[in-house]
Amino acid sequence: MSTASRHRLLPAGAAALTVVLWASAFVAIRSAGAAYSPGALALGRLLAGALALGVLWAVRREGLPPRAAWRGIVLSGVLWFGLYMVVLNWGEQQVDAGTAALVVNVGPLLIALLGSRLLGDPMPPRLLAGMAVSFAGAVTVGLSMSGGGGSSVLGVALCLLAAVAYACGVVAQKPALAAASALQATTFGCLIGAVACLPFAGQLAGEAARAPLSATLNMIYLGVFPTALAFTTWAYALARTTASRMGATTYAVPALVVLMSWLALGEVPGLLTLAGGVLCLAGVAVSRSRVRGRTRRVAAGEPRPEKVS
Template sequence: MRVGDSGHMKAKLSGNLAVVAAVITVLLWASSFVVIRFVGESLSPGAMAFSRLSVGAAVLAVIAVRYRRPIPRGRALALVIGYGLLWFAAYTVLLNWAEQHLDAGTAALLVNFAPILVAIFAGLFMGEGFPRPLVVGIVIAFAGVLLIALGGSGGSHNDRLGIILGLITAVLYAAGVLMQKVALRTVDAVTATWVGCFAGLLATTPFAPQAVGELADASAGAIAGVVFLGVGPTAIAFLTWAYALSRTDAGKMAATTLAVPAIAIGLSWVFLGEVPTALGLVGGAMALTGVAISRRRPRQQTPAVDAQVPEASPTS
């Protein structure tokens, strides 16, 4: 096997693993919207955030000890701590709060306005540009999200405060992704995730006494939900997200998460009885289609080769 072929195979394998990691992330994050709604009946927003991050930090600590990577310094450390405060801490608290006023599907679609912000910023300021598949996919997926918003869900209890909180979480999400993308240029995915998670955990420690009191009175199902949020959507999903983000463009990765609202609506239908409308179902299908298009690589033009008639060799 030639060296060039070996390098191509490694690049293809890395790309395939990044896609698998992205799919895992999307599924776990979509499920979190449903579980947050369920756990929110027993825990307040801050207490749930602290409890979730405590579990996630414990899992990530075990992984970090095994990898034994050095803690970043200087600007890289500041970026990791910054996105930890914005994404792990502030985002988590505000999302929990928003879902006390929104159904799971609506919360998911408001939060996932962030991929549009990420794609625009990354294209303008991070040199990622605007490949045609990405632009077309985002337009289709965003149109689907709008249909979901217009359709709503049966029995929804959305209010203005919930919508405002959902949009704020979208901004925090976008800022966190962009800061993380820059940090991942010099920091490995495992270190970036566990340091960010611990930064978020420290920021939510004021809610620790409240969390202890509420967990003491919580049902076994609510406690299991907190454990799931910490292990799945926090520890595992943020690791797979960081892995995939370090191997692809921020805009393309963010566009992939536009599938989250469609999946969240389906899960909330099954587990919470929040029935989507016909518009919601069509919008979900469009969102998934748009994501599939955005993940396609732009077609590269093959340079034309001039067809030349070979000269006849002289006869001896």
Template sequence: MSTAVLVAILITVLAWASAFVVIRGVGQHLGGGELALGRLLVGTVLLSLLLTRRPWVRPNRREWLLIVVYGVAWFGAYNVTLNIAEHTLDAGTTAMIVNIGPILIALGAGVFLGEGIPKWLAIGAGVAFGGVVLIGLSSGFTGLGNTVGILWALASAVTYTIGVLCQKHVMRRIPSTQVTWLGCAIGTVVCLPFAGGLIAQVQAAPAPAVLGVIYLGAVPTALAFTTWGYALSRIPAGQLGVTTYVVPAIVIVLGFVAFGEIPVPLAIIGGIICLIGVALSRRRTGSRREPAVVTGSVAAEPGAPVGSGDHQDLSR
């Protein structure tokens, strides 16, 4: 593995981990929808600059339908639900819950795309579900607000799953940068009803909060998706996907440094069990390799292409 690839992976993982913490801080001044719109606006503008240097592939009708669902679910609904979740949950707990996304995607692909459900996938899903239950039980020690936050975080994982299952087909023919830009632009349009609130809240917000919105659009969205695609074009998808398992741990450390927050012990145990479940779901059965449905976990941020770089055929 080259130094450039290692640097790209490091940038991606740190950027996505930082997003959970920055959302936690900015969320004190902006609502869930308003923050999502601000972030997507910045991301769309910056990704547009990258897109000008790439060839445009015209989607067919079916691909347009999938792209719209992908953009609404992943960039629109995911960002809004994630932001709302972090109004009551600490960043580390949120990241651990969202990290079950790869299992939901693999299960969805097995049921709806005919890819089957291998033994280890079923075992991993059961283990991860047990971890989520423990995180849910931990909310009994911290109040109803956290229970609601857990439900919003689960909604984030579900909308992420829907987006990936749609993107899986689209990225077989259309370059990743184009698909990511389309998803980001569609998510922006979906969040436009929050425009009035965004303007008012940005005017009242302190400068660090506004800079936080810009950071979310520039670094975890535009930059991290670019470095992720670069790494994917140079190393196996499964090998790269494992690197995102460290995101929740980084989020917990950053959350403690920034806000003095740390998940309650039962939530940490539940999060570890979730990670074990995700790892088990990726095991091979005998000598046959499991279908590589997902290359990264959803502690990873939305929009990360799965498969390879823009110059190759991509699948999600």
């Protein structure tokens, strides 16, 4: 495999692994969330993730992140690893899964807007079109999974806050990855998130003593795989593309959640849910596609055509 092919395929593979593991988290949270309160679950997940990441960081001897990266790491640690996980857990206890998925999927749109405004991310038509298709799919999945009753205003507000924290955390992390490695940014971001959640330590200790083993194992799984591994592969891919494009990739999560719930929990999705999942995946494919002519020119080393003003 050529170097150019590796540079394209490795970030794409890292993004795909991230999406699969984040989708699996929704299934694991169902078991853990029945025994653990939102703050305790977030702290337990972050502690497990920080331990796994700390061991890998020590083995690889990567050292502390450079000073230039700390601002972004701290912001992403507090907002994304800490605030996002707590309020999302809380919000999902107040509203049904469909409403939560629908509101949280505002996140990639916010990432695109913030990335364009603060990071100068380009907004090519294919990316915008793909995000529109995926968002339509997320809306379809959300509506098809929503219960018949009214949603809690508090729950919707919490899910919206989670989406804002997620978007701000991603945009804050992107500049940090210009100076720090993916492992450094993830390890210390997770550790900062765990420190921010320490007020829930008493709840975690009490609930862990009463929780069934399956719930605790699911919490550990959330920490090791969807947090430690998936956030690292996310940071690796994010360092090699724009925040807007990575945000659009996460629209594949609702489709994978539907599939995993079908396989693992026996929840047979309806036709509307399946149609929404297909739209989500189609939108991601469009948003990550490139114009063939441009790809060939870049691969061949030809100069890009200059705009005439």
